[in-house]
Every structure is written in structure tokens, then in C-alpha cells.
Amino acid sequence: MKVGFVGIGAMGHAMAQRLLDGGHDLVIWNRTRSRADDLVARGAILADTPADVARQVRIVFSMMFDDASTEQAVFGAEGIALSLARGAIHVCCATLSLAQARRLRDGHAGREQIYVGATVLGRPPAAAAGELFVITAGEDEALKRVHPLLECFGARIFDAGRDPVQATLVKLSLNFMIYSTIEQMAEVFALNEKAGIDPHTIFAIMTNTFYTAPVHRNYGKLMVAHEYDHPGAPPVTLGLKDMKMFLDAGGEYDVPLPYASVVRDRLLSAISAGDANRDFVVLMERARQDSGLK
Amino acid sequence: MKVGFVGIGAMGHAMAQRLLDGGHDLVIWNRTRSRADDLVARGAILADTPADVARQVRIVFSMMFDDASTEQAVFGAEGIALSLARGAIHVCCATLSLAQARRLRDGHAGREQIYVGATVLGRPPAAAAGELFVITAGEDEALKRVHPLLECFGARIFDAGRDPVQATLVKLSLNFMIYSTIEQMAEVFALNEKAGIDPHTIFAIMTNTFYTAPVHRNYGKLMVAHEYDHPGAPPVTLGLKDMKMFLDAGGEYDVPLPYASVVRDRLLSAISAGDANRDFVVLMERARQDSGLK
Amino acid sequence: MKVGFVGIGAMGHAMAQRLLDGGHDLVIWNRTRSRADDLVARGAILADTPADVARQVRIVFSMMFDDASTEQAVFGAEGIALSLARGAIHVCCATLSLAQARRLRDGHAGREQIYVGATVLGRPPAAAAGELFVITAGEDEALKRVHPLLECFGARIFDAGRDPVQATLVKLSLNFMIYSTIEQMAEVFALNEKAGIDPHTIFAIMTNTFYTAPVHRNYGKLMVAHEYDHPGAPPVTLGLKDMKMFLDAGGEYDVPLPYASVVRDRLLSAISAGDANRDFVVLMERARQDSGLK
Amino acid sequence: MKVGFVGIGAMGHAMAQRLLDGGHDLVIWNRTRSRADDLVARGAILADTPADVARQVRIVFSMMFDDASTEQAVFGAEGIALSLARGAIHVCCATLSLAQARRLRDGHAGREQIYVGATVLGRPPAAAAGELFVITAGEDEALKRVHPLLECFGARIFDAGRDPVQATLVKLSLNFMIYSTIEQMAEVFALNEKAGIDPHTIFAIMTNTFYTAPVHRNYGKLMVAHEYDHPGAPPVTLGLKDMKMFLDAGGEYDVPLPYASVVRDRLLSAISAGDANRDFVVLMERARQDSGLK
Known part of the structure; x- marks a missing residue:
């Protein structure tokens, strides 16, 4: 199938590669064009704009960094929404705020385009190995159409509901569980x-x-080793972005989230301590600092 | 081997049974004597006091409900310490405060008796199946002597250190992880x-x-089912006792524990809501209440 | 002096009245024109747009409800900034987010207009009596020019610094002290x-x-009387708006604010309990609810 | 009147002096006898034990440091309760835990002695000037008898109820308001x-x-001056003792106290940072540390 892919960062690149591996024809776009060289070498077509990608396909994925870059790639002057055909599907995999996810849903609906939320759990190496977890939400019919594509990079695909925004909330929730487990440990x-x-x-x-989950093993291991500076480490600033979106979700639904607030404070304190760009597990050091251990 | 066992509650009973199954001769004591009937029927000797138990053995286990009952059973007028021989071992399996664990350690040391901490993870059915996790701390030599006995009910036996109080702190810590995981979920x-x-x-x-641990599966399952009243459910009051001991440990070592304080508040609130005797996973309902869900 | 005033809500109306009382000529604008009837009867000129106001004066006040309405009144199609002369002054009295205050500062600076922050403490009756507290920030020269006007409604005028945004942060901080004192009590x-x-x-x-301040007396009195529904009561939603802006300020400067997070959770919980439009001191009821007192 | 006074620390000494100034005859006791030299020079009789004091009077004050020292002075081998006559009054001014206050109440009641709680607000210089605030609780008749004595050092005397324990809870509550105001600021x-x-x-x-109370002015002034080491400063450890007793009170009545927990964590962190013996307003530095300001 001919598939579009907008946003070839570390994660997007691995996912796109898996789609190529699965025998699909890719039309891709990335702000930094050189990031796509190897994919082009393997036959992917490099488009000039997200709109150019969307014009050529019935299903376009996007995996941008955040709300702002997603907004730009979808509804900007050269965005996906400009040229995506009626009834064609935009599968958004980025971790967004609920507000942004709603803007996507409503903006696409207004253009009779279909929006599918397909957030992913896992890091680029997992994507490259086809071992992501994918959380989908959207119309049944659309989910059926994209399912074979999601299977290219996803080991398991979960259904969170019919409203695409739900894939976003589940993803934010699961990310919160990472940070709160780190604080707990x-x-x-x-x-x-x-x-x-x-x-x-x-x-x-x-x-x-009783604490045998990957969330315990993977993060706990880094914590006891004080390993905060390995290549590809997701930084404190990313954690803060996630927690802000999770707390904002609580704000929208009037749900107090006391643990989330503690995590937020730890992350802010980590930034104040100069650790903004280290692995977010460095919040371990805030507990140690408060205990006189450093 | 002839072994003593003081405190035949639900958990102690299951552990004592496993020791019998392992071919050991038991001398037992319990406040409510009838609790021991079936063990006596299987050959266990029922003593009149903890001191009577301790007089007859070189290794005596205790599994009392809390600090006060342990203090009474060990240092009370008819307590274990009164008659335990020099160089004989008291293996305490109860979940205690650090202060109480230290009193045991120092009180036994003053009498040249040996104190081993051997706290356990798991509920009575796990004990009956020999599938507890056991966390030990104490002198190497003493641990070696009790190890074969611990294997009667413990699937895995962990070494937390040379100071018996360490088995207590590890146990309190792991219990905190249960409550904080419940709050998180x-x-x-x-x-x-x-x-x-x-x-x-x-x-x-x-x-x-990523959240596949027993702590997620077992408690989460009860939470989503709103199942708070099953037989044998550990009550909110037990959770509060645990959290108080954990927070007191933080107080002794000057370690702030913000998550633990949130849990404590939830448990207090659960008691105020009339849920003192329901399964402590009922703290789920405090989050729901605060969100207008009930 | 001829002075502009944009936004004649309960507070703006009382402030405008005081300016009239002080012998100044007013050009005013309000979305709901009828709100200005009595001021017009006293000689105020009613303009059609904020831009019309700004065109006619060298100093224009604004007292809008929030960020969005201020943004519209200042930088909207018919906004103040459109017609305010170079070197003329916009005195903004509203409680805004830091982000919005910065937009005002930078937007005016780009047009060579002068922005003065002059946030106010007190309720409409205090304004009507000339007993507000005013917190100013801005260029010295500009502050000198507006000072006589501020004295019309302000009993005391404080200087928070040269950057107009500082008047906003001080105001948000003092509001936080109200909410946190309520939680404390x-x-x-x-x-x-x-x-x-x-x-x-x-x-x-x-x-x-030792707790003799207005913040104790005024709010405490409402709390013990459970008086949450009096006319003109500032609602929970207003409190939540304030706390969100205060926490966002913490987020911008990487300052953890644990008390503020507790207040936020209480306010969210109050909304979930159906108290969104009652006096924000109703957060008292959340503490009572959590204690089983209702 | 002949009055007893047990515990002549900085505060007790100032209070005793005021009783002498008021023309009363004092019988006093203190662990360190030399602390009483000047009082003896002014005519006070120095007794050998608290029991000796109580034997000679119908009203005995005590102002010990904490629960343990109060317990010893009242119910110890040579304690007040041993010799206080039936119907005679013990006025306890110390800041105690609720549990200790109840032990006093019940212990005295069992001996047909009368216990009056009369906790005090203010520091030694205020006591010396007769400007303490006194919070009383106890039987009406007993309060009437001690009132003229309390007026010797108290500028205002408040009635908290008929149960003497209530004077303790009010005092703990007001102390909490000090610490929480410090955290807030x-x-x-x-x-x-x-x-x-x-x-x-x-x-x-x-x-x-709006924040004009002594609690704002006195503590805020020290905070902005970073003045944590002045003579007579009440240390962090005292604050922690107070907060522990307040939180324990919450624990007894199943009342969640989220602000109190934040304060407790700050105080623990201050101790871990090496500030145990500095003025408790040093908790200001924990907020600064968490914000990268030191």
C-alpha cells in the first residue's frame, strides 16, 4: 500500500523503516531532509511538504515532537489537512495534549477527513524491532484499514475507544505511571x-x-546505577512536558492528581538543579538531595 | 529439628503447618489456644506461654500481629526472652516498626540471644503453598542455621544485611510500594x-x-471491580499501620516521603468515610470521590 | 486630565467612578454598553471600541476579566494598541498570566507605546471607597505620570519594579496567599x-x-459560618484560574510549589462536588468531606 | 497565694518571675537547680522534687520541655501526682501530644486531682512582659481559681473548652499555622x-x-533577612516535634492534613541539610534549594 509518513525523528524513522520492511510504498516528509536519506535510498519518495505527502496517499502517519510541531504539520500553510482527501485517514502517533488531540479530531472532521489516534509505547530500538505497543482510538472502519500497517511496528495493538482523543489520554496516563513509579522507587x-x-x-x-514489571526493572536499574547520561536518554524536559499535559487533563476533567503534582515538582526541581537534559530518572537525585545524600 | 512457633494467626498457622510438613517437631503457643487444635492433632506440642516454647528449643519463630503483641510475647512476663538459651535464635517474621525491631535486637543481644529478622511477603494461601518471599537479616551464622526452616514456607529467600532491623525496613518499603501503586492507579x-x-x-x-507486575495485576483487578469486601481482605487500618511505620522510619532518618504522606491522607480519609475494615484498595474510592464519581 | 478606561465590570466601574470623582474626564468602553449608563450620565464619553478610547487619550486603563478578553481588547481588530499614540500609556489592572503580561509588554514596546502594570487588591466596594491596594511596575517616568490617577482609587500604591510583568507576579503571589491561608485554616x-x-x-x-490579618479575619469568618453563597462571592472557578496562573509561573521559573498544588487539587475537587460557582472559601468543605464531617 | 512551679526553663522562669511580681509565694523545682538562683534570691522556695512542690500548694504549674519530661515530672517516682492533694490543681503549660495530655487528664482524675490545660503563645520576652496569650481548658470552677494567676503573665486568656486536652489541640493547631505560613511565604x-x-x-x-499579622511580619522578616542563627531561636527540631504531634492528632481523628505533611517533609529535609539547630524559619532555604537559588 502507498502510505505517507510525516516526521522522521528517531522514532518516526524506525517506524517508517518497518513500513518499508513490510512492503509498503512510502511518501515521506521531514523538516531536516537529510534524516530521510537512507529511506529514500530504499525507495521512499521524499515530498516537499506535509501537504505533498497527504495529496498522494489515503493513509498518512505523523510522528511529530509536540503539540506545536504537530499543529504546524497538520493545519499549517503546507499541512496535511490542506490536501488530504475526503475519507482519507491521518494516523497521529505523537504524544499530545488532550486539547491538541481534540483540535486534530475536530479539524479533520470539519474537512470530512478521518483522524485515528495511535499512540505508541516503547523507544526507537523497540520500534525498529517491531515491538512497540500501540494504543488506538477512532472509528471502527478506519481502525480496520490501518491495522495491518500498525502491525508493521507494533507487537500488540490495543483498542482504547471510538474517540481518537482517548488514545492520547491513555498514553499520557501510562507515561504518568512511569514517572510516579520512579518517584515511588x-x-x-x-x-x-x-x-x-x-x-x-x-x-x-x-x-x-511483586515488582517485576518492565517499569520497575528498566528504570530502577538506571536509578541504582545513577545512570542519567546515556545516549538517547529521554530528558527531564520531556518528562515535564508529559506531566504538564497529564495535569492539564486532570484540570479539564476536575480530577485532583496529588501524585502527579509531586512528580511535577520533582521535575521542576531537577531542572533548577541543572539536570534538564539528563534522563528523567535523575529525579531520583531530588529524593537523595532532600535526604542529605549528596 | 525441634522448632518453636509463637503466634498462630492466619499467617503463622500456615507457616507452622509448612514446618510440620517439612518434618520438624513443633512447640507452639497462641493466645487463642483452639487455633492450634489441628496442629496439635498433627503432633505439635502446645505450650502455656511463649517462655515455655522458648525453653524447649534452639530456634523459635514468632509471628505476632503488631509491635505491642510482639513486645508482650518477647519481653512480657512470660515472654520468649525470659527463657531462650544463650546462643539460641529468635526469628521474628512480623511487620514491625523500626523502633520495635531495634528493641528486639538490643534486648536479645543484652541476653546473648540471637535475633534474626525474617519478614515475609505474601498472604496465608501463599504461605500454605510454600510460596512466600522471605527477607532475612542477621548474623551470617544464624541465617545459615535457620535457612532450611525458612525454605519450608519460602519460595525465595533474600538477604537484606547483617543488621536484623534491615529486614523490617525492606518489608515496610515493599509494603509502601503496594499502597503507592494503588494510589497511582x-x-x-x-x-x-x-x-x-x-x-x-x-x-x-x-x-x-509495561505494568505487568503482580502489584499491578492483583490490586488493579480488585480496583476496577470495586471489590473491597472479600473474605480475608487486609483492611484499611492495616494499611494505615504500615504507612505510619514507614513514615516514622522516614522521620528517624530525616527522609521526606511525599508520596507516603499522600497515601496516609487517603487512608485516613477512607476511615473517615466509614471504610476502615474494607480492603485497603478501597482508597481507590477516595480518588473517585474527589473527582465527583460517587 | 482626559483618561481612557476599557472594561467597566464591577471592579472597573468602581475605579472609573473614582476617576470621575477625582475630576478627570473619562472616555470609556465596555462590551455591554448599558453598564456604563450612569457614568455617561455623569459626563463620561462612551466610545465604540477600545481603539476609539485609546485614540483620544494619553493614558488608558484596562480592567478586563482575563487573558483572552484582555488580549482581544488590546491587540484585537479594534484594540487599544491599534490607535494608542507613541509614548502614550496603557495601564493594565487585570490579573493576568505572566505569559499574557509579557505579550502586552512586548506588543506595546514594539509600537513604542508604554505599558504599566497596576494590579489591584480589594473588591469593588473597596474600589468605590478609594481603598484599593495598587501594585505598580513599569518605567519610572510613566509611573510618575499615572500616580495621581491611581491615587483616585488606591489607598496605597506599591512599587514592584521596572518590568511591568512584576506587578502581575506579585498579584498572583498574593492571591495564592489567600487560597493557601484558607486551606491552612x-x-x-x-x-x-x-x-x-x-x-x-x-x-x-x-x-x-498572631493571626490577625484581614486574610485570616475575612475568610475565616466566612469559613466558620459556612457562608459560601453571598452575592458577589468570587467563585471557585476564579480561584482555579488564579492558581493555574500561579503554578504556570512556577513552571516557567522551575520553582516547585507544593502548597499551590494542594490548593489546586482542592479547587478541582470542589468543582467535581458541584461547587464551581460558590465562594472559593468553600474549599473548606473539601477538608471537612475528607474528614467525614459531611 | 502560695503557688508551685515545676520546670524553670527560659519560658518557665519568665512566668515564675511574673507570679512573684504579682505578689505570690512560689515553691519551685527545676532539674538544674542553679537556674532558680535569682528566683530564690527573691524569696521563692526551692524544693527537692516535683512531689515536694505539690505537697505544699493547692495549685502547681508545670512547664516542662516535652512529653517525656512532663510524664516524669508528673507521674515519675518523685512526681507531682504523688503528693498533690485531692481537689488541688495541676496547671500544665507545656506543648504536649494529645496522647500525653490525655494521660495527664486521666491520671489526675484517677487521683481526684484536677488538671487544667493552659498552653501559652509567645516567647520568653513576652512572658517576662506579661504579654503571653494563654489558652485554657478545664473545669469551670478550676479555671476560675487559676485565672488570677494566669493574668500575671497572660495579656489575654482564652477558653477552649471543658476538656483540658482541648488547650493542647488548639496550641498544636496554632503552631501549625506558624509553620504553614512560613512554607507559604x-x-x-x-x-x-x-x-x-x-x-x-x-x-x-x-x-x-492583607497579610499584616504578627505571623507574617515576625517570621517573614527573618526569612527575607536569611536570619536563622539568632540567640534563642526555636530550632528545626522543635518544629518537627510540633508537626509530629499535630499530624498524630490528625491520625487519631482520621483527618488528612496535606499541608502539614509538606511542612514535615521540609523540616526533615532541613535536618538532612544540616540545619537541625537553626531557627525553623530556615525551611525557607528548602524552597530556595529546590528552586536552584543556593
Whole structure:
């Protein structure tokens, strides 16, 4: 199938590659054109604008960095919405605010285009291996059409509902669970360390008893190793962006989220401490700082 | 081996049974004597006091309900410490405060008795199946001596350190992780429910992606089912006791624990709402209440 | 002096009246024209648009409801900025977000117009009596020019700095102190009530010892009387708007604000409880609800 | 009247002096006898034990440091309760936990002695000037008897109820209001400082508008001056003791106290930062630290 892909960052690139691997014809666009060189070498067509991509396909994916870049790529002067055909589908995979997801939904609906939310869990290497988790929401018929494409990069595909905005809220919620698990473990590690118990010890106990999930193992491992500067680490600023969107969602639905506020404060404090660009697990160091451990 | 066991509540009973199954001779004591009938029928000797138990063995287990009952069973007028021989071992399995654990350690040391901390993770059915997790701390030599006994009920035995108090802190920490995971999921479920996403939906996504641990699956399942009144449910008051001990540990080591304070407030609020004796996962309902969902 | 005034709501009306009382000639604008009838009867000229006001004066005040209405009145198609002369002054009295205050500052600067921040503390009756507190920020020279006008409605005029945005931050901060004092007292009242001490009793002790400020007396009095529905009461939604702007300010400067987050959660919970339009002191009821007092 | 006074620390000494000034005959006791030299020089009789004091009077005051020292002075081997006559009164002025206040109430009642709670607000210089605030609770008749004595050091005397424990809860509550006001101002000062507004500026605005209470002026002044080491400063550890007792009171009545928990965390963090013995207003520095201001 001929498929569009707008936004070839680290994640988008891996996803696009998987679509190529799956035998699909790609029309792609990226702000930095050189990022697409290898895909072009493999047969992808490089378009000049998101609108050019959308004009050539019935299904276009987008994976932009944030609300603003998505807004620009979709509703900007050369955006997807400008040329996407009636009844054609825009599958948005980015992590957005609810407000932005609604703008996409309503903007596309006003043009009789179809918007599908398909947020993803996992990092670029997982995408490259076809092992992402994909959370979809949208019209049944549209989901059926995009399903075979999502399977190119997604190991499991979940259905969150008929309103595409729901894929966004579920994604924000699951991201919150990452940060709050980090804070939870940070409090445990700080207290145990101060009481003379090596965090490695309790980490080992934890992850061999009831706390065996990837969220425990993967982040806890970085925490006890104080490993905050590895290549590709998602930075504190990304965490703050996520938490802001999650708290804003709470604000829209009048839902108090006390844990989320604690996480937000930790992330702000991490930035104030100069750690803005380190892996967000560095919020561990705020618990240690508050406990006199550094 | 001839082994003592003081405190045959639901958990202690299951553990004692496993020791019998393992071929050991038991001398037991319980405040309510009839709780021990079936063990006696299987050959266990019922003593009149904890001191009577301790007099007859080189290793005595205790599994009392809390600090006060442990203090009484160990240092009371007819307590274990009164008659336990020099060099004999008291293996305490209860979840205690750090202060109480230290009193045990120091009180036994002053009598040249040996104190081993061996806190357990899991509920009575797990104990009965020999599938507890056991967290030990104490002198190497003593741990070696009790290890074969712990294996009767423990599927895995972890070493938390040489100071028996460490087994207590690790246990309190892991319990905190249960409550804080419940709060974390409660915030997620409340927000999603209010936004029109069935908590079952996000629970299913959660537990099939990065949040696959027993702590997610077991408690989350009860939460989305609003199942708070099943037999044997650990009550809110137990949760509050645990959180008080965890926060007191933070107080002793000058470690701020903001998440723990949020949990404490939820548990207090649950009690004020009349839910003191329901499963502590009912704190889910506080998040729902605050969101106008009930 | 001939002075402009844009936005004749309850507060703006009282301020405009004081300017008339002070012998100034007013050119005014309001979305709902009839609100200005009595001012016109006293000689004020009613303009068709904010731009019409600004065209006729060297100093124009604005007192709009929020960011959006201020943005529209200043930079909209018929806004103040369109016609305000170079070197003329816009004195903005509304409570805005820092982001909006910066837009005003920069937008006016780009047109060589002068922006003065002059936020006010107090309610309409205080304005009518000339007893507001005014917090100014801006260029020295401009402040000198507007000072005699501010004295028409302000009993005291404070200088917060040379950057007009500073008047906004100080105002947001002082508003936060209102809400956080309410929460503080709510926790005290709830605990004392539950322990059998009438909140009136501790309120009387409080306000006759170290807690004698208007912020204690005025809000505490409403709290112990459970008086949440009096005419002109500032609603929970207003409080939430303020707290959002304050927390966003923290977000911009990477300053954690744990108390502010607690207040935000209380306000959200009040809205979920159906109290959106009651006096924001109703957050007292959230503390009572959490304590089982209602 | 012949009056007993047990506990001549800085505060007790000033109060005792005022009783002497009022023409009363004092029988006093203090652990460190030399603290009483000047009082003895003025005619006070120095007793060997609290029991010796109580034996000689119908009204005995106590002003010990904490729960433990009060327990010892009242119910210890040579304690007040041992020899206080039936119908005689013990007026306890110390800041205690509710649990300790109840022990006093019930212990005295069991001996047909009368217990009056008379907690005090103010520091030693205020006591020396007769300007304390006194919060009383107890039987009407007993309060009448002690009233003239309380007037020796109290500028105002408040009635909190018939149960002496109520004087304790009110005192704990008012102390909480000190700490929470400090945290509230700390958040404001940190944010404003980071935004380029000198805390002195907003402090001046605050204390000349709606935030004019002693609690604002006295503590705020120390905060903006970073003055944490003046002689007689009440230390962080004292603050932590107060907050623990307040939170425990919340625990007894199932009242969540989220602000109190934030304060507790700040105080713990201050101790971890090495500030245990500095004026508790140093918690200001935790807000600054979290904001990258130091």
C-alpha cells in the first residue's frame, strides 16, 4: 500500500523503516531532509511538504515532537489537512495534549477527513524491532484499514475507544505511571540508602518479588546505577512536558492528581538543579538531595 | 529439628503447618489456644506461654500481629526472652516498626540471644503453598542455621544485611510500594473514567505493556471491580499501620516521603468515610470521590 | 486630565467612578454598553471600541476579566494598541498570566507605546471607597505620570519594579496567599471540629493572637459560618484560574510549589462536588468531606 | 497565694518571675537547680522534687520541655501526682501530644486531682512582659481559681473548652499555622526571587496589605533577612516535634492534613541539610534549594 509518513525523528524513522520492511510504498516528509536519506535510498519518495505527502496517499502517519510541531504539520500553510482527501485517514502517533488531540479530531472532521489516534509505547530500538505497543482510538472502519500497517511496528495493538482523543489520554496516563513509579522507587531507595541498605539490594528483592514489571526493572536499574547520561536518554524536559499535559487533563476533567503534582515538582526541581537534559530518572537525585545524600 | 512457633494467626498457622510438613517437631503457643487444635492433632506440642516454647528449643519463630503483641510475647512476663538459651535464635517474621525491631535486637543481644529478622511477603494461601518471599537479616551464622526452616514456607529467600532491623525496613518499603501503586492507579482510573474510558480498558492495556507486575495485576483487578469486601481482605487500618511505620522510619532518618504522606491522607480519609475494615484498595474510592464519581 | 478606561465590570466601574470623582474626564468602553449608563450620565464619553478610547487619550486603563478578553481588547481588530499614540500609556489592572503580561509588554514596546502594570487588591466596594491596594511596575517616568490617577482609587500604591510583568507576579503571589491561608485554616478547623472544638472558638483565638490579618479575619469568618453563597462571592472557578496562573509561573521559573498544588487539587475537587460557582472559601468543605464531617 | 512551679526553663522562669511580681509565694523545682538562683534570691522556695512542690500548694504549674519530661515530672517516682492533694490543681503549660495530655487528664482524675490545660503563645520576652496569650481548658470552677494567676503573665486568656486536652489541640493547631505560613511565604519568596523580584519588596507589600499579622511580619522578616542563627531561636527540631504531634492528632481523628505533611517533609529535609539547630524559619532555604537559588 502507498502510505505517507510525516516526521522522521528517531522514532518516526524506525517506524517508517518497518513500513518499508513490510512492503509498503512510502511518501515521506521531514523538516531536516537529510534524516530521510537512507529511506529514500530504499525507495521512499521524499515530498516537499506535509501537504505533498497527504495529496498522494489515503493513509498518512505523523510522528511529530509536540503539540506545536504537530499543529504546524497538520493545519499549517503546507499541512496535511490542506490536501488530504475526503475519507482519507491521518494516523497521529505523537504524544499530545488532550486539547491538541481534540483540535486534530475536530479539524479533520470539519474537512470530512478521518483522524485515528495511535499512540505508541516503547523507544526507537523497540520500534525498529517491531515491538512497540500501540494504543488506538477512532472509528471502527478506519481502525480496520490501518491495522495491518500498525502491525508493521507494533507487537500488540490495543483498542482504547471510538474517540481518537482517548488514545492520547491513555498514553499520557501510562507515561504518568512511569514517572510516579520512579518517584515511588526514589523514596524507597533514598530511605534505604540512608538506613545503610544498598539500593541494589532492595532493587534485587523488589524485582524478584511483586515488582517485576518492565517499569520497575528498566528504570530502577538506571536509578541504582545513577545512570542519567546515556545516549538517547529521554530528558527531564520531556518528562515535564508529559506531566504538564497529564495535569492539564486532570484540570479539564476536575480530577485532583496529588501524585502527579509531586512528580511535577520533582521535575521542576531537577531542572533548577541543572539536570534538564539528563534522563528523567535523575529525579531520583531530588529524593537523595532532600535526604542529605549528596 | 525441634522448632518453636509463637503466634498462630492466619499467617503463622500456615507457616507452622509448612514446618510440620517439612518434618520438624513443633512447640507452639497462641493466645487463642483452639487455633492450634489441628496442629496439635498433627503432633505439635502446645505450650502455656511463649517462655515455655522458648525453653524447649534452639530456634523459635514468632509471628505476632503488631509491635505491642510482639513486645508482650518477647519481653512480657512470660515472654520468649525470659527463657531462650544463650546462643539460641529468635526469628521474628512480623511487620514491625523500626523502633520495635531495634528493641528486639538490643534486648536479645543484652541476653546473648540471637535475633534474626525474617519478614515475609505474601498472604496465608501463599504461605500454605510454600510460596512466600522471605527477607532475612542477621548474623551470617544464624541465617545459615535457620535457612532450611525458612525454605519450608519460602519460595525465595533474600538477604537484606547483617543488621536484623534491615529486614523490617525492606518489608515496610515493599509494603509502601503496594499502597503507592494503588494510589497511582487510582489517579489513572479516576481520570480515565471521568473522561469516558472504562477503567477495565486501561487496566488491560497497562497490564499487557509495561505494568505487568503482580502489584499491578492483583490490586488493579480488585480496583476496577470495586471489590473491597472479600473474605480475608487486609483492611484499611492495616494499611494505615504500615504507612505510619514507614513514615516514622522516614522521620528517624530525616527522609521526606511525599508520596507516603499522600497515601496516609487517603487512608485516613477512607476511615473517615466509614471504610476502615474494607480492603485497603478501597482508597481507590477516595480518588473517585474527589473527582465527583460517587 | 482626559483618561481612557476599557472594561467597566464591577471592579472597573468602581475605579472609573473614582476617576470621575477625582475630576478627570473619562472616555470609556465596555462590551455591554448599558453598564456604563450612569457614568455617561455623569459626563463620561462612551466610545465604540477600545481603539476609539485609546485614540483620544494619553493614558488608558484596562480592567478586563482575563487573558483572552484582555488580549482581544488590546491587540484585537479594534484594540487599544491599534490607535494608542507613541509614548502614550496603557495601564493594565487585570490579573493576568505572566505569559499574557509579557505579550502586552512586548506588543506595546514594539509600537513604542508604554505599558504599566497596576494590579489591584480589594473588591469593588473597596474600589468605590478609594481603598484599593495598587501594585505598580513599569518605567519610572510613566509611573510618575499615572500616580495621581491611581491615587483616585488606591489607598496605597506599591512599587514592584521596572518590568511591568512584576506587578502581575506579585498579584498572583498574593492571591495564592489567600487560597493557601484558607486551606491552612480549613485543616485546622476540620481537625478541631472533629475533636469537639467549635471552629468559632479557635477562629476567635486565632484572630486575637498572631493571626490577625484581614486574610485570616475575612475568610475565616466566612469559613466558620459556612457562608459560601453571598452575592458577589468570587467563585471557585476564579480561584482555579488564579492558581493555574500561579503554578504556570512556577513552571516557567522551575520553582516547585507544593502548597499551590494542594490548593489546586482542592479547587478541582470542589468543582467535581458541584461547587464551581460558590465562594472559593468553600474549599473548606473539601477538608471537612475528607474528614467525614459531611 | 502560695503557688508551685515545676520546670524553670527560659519560658518557665519568665512566668515564675511574673507570679512573684504579682505578689505570690512560689515553691519551685527545676532539674538544674542553679537556674532558680535569682528566683530564690527573691524569696521563692526551692524544693527537692516535683512531689515536694505539690505537697505544699493547692495549685502547681508545670512547664516542662516535652512529653517525656512532663510524664516524669508528673507521674515519675518523685512526681507531682504523688503528693498533690485531692481537689488541688495541676496547671500544665507545656506543648504536649494529645496522647500525653490525655494521660495527664486521666491520671489526675484517677487521683481526684484536677488538671487544667493552659498552653501559652509567645516567647520568653513576652512572658517576662506579661504579654503571653494563654489558652485554657478545664473545669469551670478550676479555671476560675487559676485565672488570677494566669493574668500575671497572660495579656489575654482564652477558653477552649471543658476538656483540658482541648488547650493542647488548639496550641498544636496554632503552631501549625506558624509553620504553614512560613512554607507559604517561602514558596512566594522563592518564586519572586527567581523572577527577579527582591523578597524584601514583596514582603513589604504583603505586610502592608492583607497579610499584616504578627505571623507574617515576625517570621517573614527573618526569612527575607536569611536570619536563622539568632540567640534563642526555636530550632528545626522543635518544629518537627510540633508537626509530629499535630499530624498524630490528625491520625487519631482520621483527618488528612496535606499541608502539614509538606511542612514535615521540609523540616526533615532541613535536618538532612544540616540545619537541625537553626531557627525553623530556615525551611525557607528548602524552597530556595529546590528552586536552584543556593
